[in-house]
Amino acid sequence: MRMRPMILPAFVALIAAALAWFVADRWITATVREGLDQSLLLTSRAVEAEIDRFAALPDVAGEDARIRAALIDPRALEDANRYLETVATHAGASELFLINAEGRTIAASNWNRPGSFVGEFYSFRPYFREAIETGRGQFYAIGVTTGVPGYFLSTRVQVGTMAGVLVVKVDLRGLQETWRSAGADVALVDGDGVVFLSGREDWLYRPLTPLSDKVIQRLAETRAYDGVPLGAVAPLLRQAPTGDDAQGDGWTARIASVSGTDWSLMAAHPTAAITTVAAGWALAASLLTLAVAGLFKAWDQRRQIIALKLSQSERLEAMVTARTADLAREVEARKQAETDLRAAQEHLIHAEKMAALGRMSTAIVHEISQPLAAMEATLTAAEMTLAASESQTAPRLATAKGLIRRMQRTIKHLKSFGRKEPGALDLIDLRSVISSAIELVTPRARAVGVVPEFISPSQAVSVIAGPVRMEQVVVNLILNALDAVEGRGDGRVSVTVESDGVEARLVVRDTGVGISPDILPRVAEPFFSTKSAAEGLGIGLSICKAILAEFGGKLSVASALGRGTTVTVVLPAAALAQAAAE
Structure with a gap:
């Protein structure tokens, strides 16, 4: 029972020592390899320089x-x-x-x-x-x-x-003497794997791995190592090199080739030094773990003593804290209830204001629509009875009629926005709807000086929608595009329509000034407009969006400043819409 508390710290210390050994061995080995590679680089350059001299x-x-x-x-x-x-x-x-x-x-x-x-x-x-x-x-x-x-x-x-x-x-023995005086474990190996220059005397004229009888016979014929019994000499390596790494008896080495020759250069480092350092790390890690365990044990004992002394006061404090927290929650709940009540009141007031605004706008539209129609008829009659000599009066009458028509168009938008008229849905061809819409905006297009370009496909693009309301959507989008290119010499407006059998896609593009990214998400909100108050109420796109939603479609706007705006209308193709209806 007394030994049991010591088992866990000892086990943790053993694990810490093993991990420290592993990490230290890997890190020191990598450092040794890096040092050996640098030594090989410098030594190979020295060998190459010595050969290049002659x-x-x-x-x-x-x-x-x-x-x-x-x-x-x-x-x-x-x-x-x-x-x-x-x-x-x-x-x-x-x-x-x-x-x-x-x-x-x-x-x-x-x-x-x-x-x-x-x-x-x-x-x-x-x-x-x-x-x-x-x-x-x-x-x-x-x-x-x-x-x-x-x-x-x-x-x-x-x-x-x-x-x-x-x-x-x-x-080349001068290189060998330099290596020996520096204590460097460096060796030059020929193409057959025989060491012919070395900083260690016991490596000289020894093969890295056992030589075959054919190689020994060829070396004897050329008398390369005359008087050296290569067949009886023990090899330096325990096994064949693995890539650029080699292992010998008590040392590890790196091997690199010498440029311009079939030689190899080998630099070694004792493994005992690596083992010693790794063992030191492991010992330090185990002692540190035991020290931390001892400190933790002492702290735990002190904590238990203090806990025993303060248990009663802690209970009292806990009760006070719990009651205080309950009171704080009650206060917070009351504050939240008051906030929700004020917000609900504000929403009710705002809803009532919007309802009153809607009733008032409907009344205003009803009251001024008839006078405007009468004024337009009166101006038309005046134009018909105008004498030919009144050359300055005719343009003024035309201007007044244009203003009255703009007011009538605004009233029409307000009626559409304020009243939802379901209407019947029919199978229509978007090509004919677009052609009719372009005819309706022709006077406006002539005033702007831009003719909308309609790229019509050869086959019908059929959808299920209300033809008049769909025409209203297209007219609104084309008018917005004409407003965007007004006053630009290179302005263009194009309308394309296509269908892939699943969706019908209608795209209206213009090369106008574009829309700023910070207001682009708000362009479809009711009563939001980048135009002046005299040019529109900002409900055109919101009406289009509401109409398209009734047809199961959607509207998206993409724009870039200085490059124009693209409005895309996506509707279900006629086949899918019919299937859904059935």
Whole structure:
């Protein structure tokens, strides 16, 4: 029983240690890989720079007349020897020598020193065969004459029918000494997977993975690592590299290729350091978890003691708080009830005002419609009896008649808005409705100077609607479009209609000034208008929307400032409407 409270903290500490180990191992491994990649990048550039110093030397030296003469005239060999000696000294190359077509060295920079290459046969070396066949060759090997390893770069020299190979031997052991002095676990690996340069002595001339008998035989024939028993040497890696990663005995490594060669560059880091740091993180996490658990336990005990002391006062405070909350809720409920009551009263007052406004507008419309009709008839009679000499009076009468007709049109809108007349629904063709509407707005279109363009389909576009009210909708939309393009020299109004068998779509477009985005959602509200009070009441679109709703349709408006407005009317196609009616 006493040990049971310690089981949970110990278990949590164990889990925290495992998570810390996992996170630390992943993070440190990623950091090590990043460091190894940077080391590989810098080292590969150093190796490439060292090789590039001598890459052009065989080509340059092979163009000298003394070298070419030595291939065809034995008397020129002394001059060639001295020339190669001078060039190798100034260039810093290890050795520079010329081989004839049979593979025998006929001139060398070390012609007058012990271990001279002169007279030696190197036809078995790959750099000789590659240069004879392709013009260039390269090969790293231990020197069979001097026993000194080096990188051999060769170029074919052609003089008529005589051919030879000029070879420069580059000593790369300076890189190896630099790695060792810096303590870097870096190695250069040839195309067969054999380490030939390394910052670690125990890695030198060891394969990364076991070599096949064919590879061992080929290396023996070329004498690349003369005197090294490659078949008996243990490989460095536990298994074949996975991509750019490799694992050895106590170290992890990254591998990268060296540009211009078939070599690989390997940089390693001890895994013991990664394990040590990860273990430290795990230990710290477990100790921190136990410390937090101890603090929590002490705090919990103190909390229990305080709770025992304050339990009575807390109960009293809870009762007071509960009663206070009840009173606050009652007060809030009364405030909300008063607010709702005031809002209801305001809604009733507003509804009564709107009802009175409707009754008053109906009465006003009834009272002024007849006088307006009489005035129009009187003006028409006056026009008919007007003398020909009264040239200034006729335009004035026409203007007065136009104003009276505008007033009559407004009265008609008010009647439609204030009274819902169901009317009969018929099967109609939208094309004929649009044509009739365009004829009705022709006088207005002439005044504006724009002829509405009707793009009529070849087949009928049938819907179920009231023909007169549908014509009223189209007339209203076209008049709005004409108002929008009035005064614009490039103004255009177009009407299109189409049907896909499911919906009939009527679109009225204009190239007017457009509608601002902040007022676009309000254009269909009753009594909202962007025109002046003398030009309209702002109920045209709301009437259109109400009419279309009776037909099962809808209306939408899209507009952009400076580019015009598009009004789209969507109605159910006749087939679907008939099915719904049935």
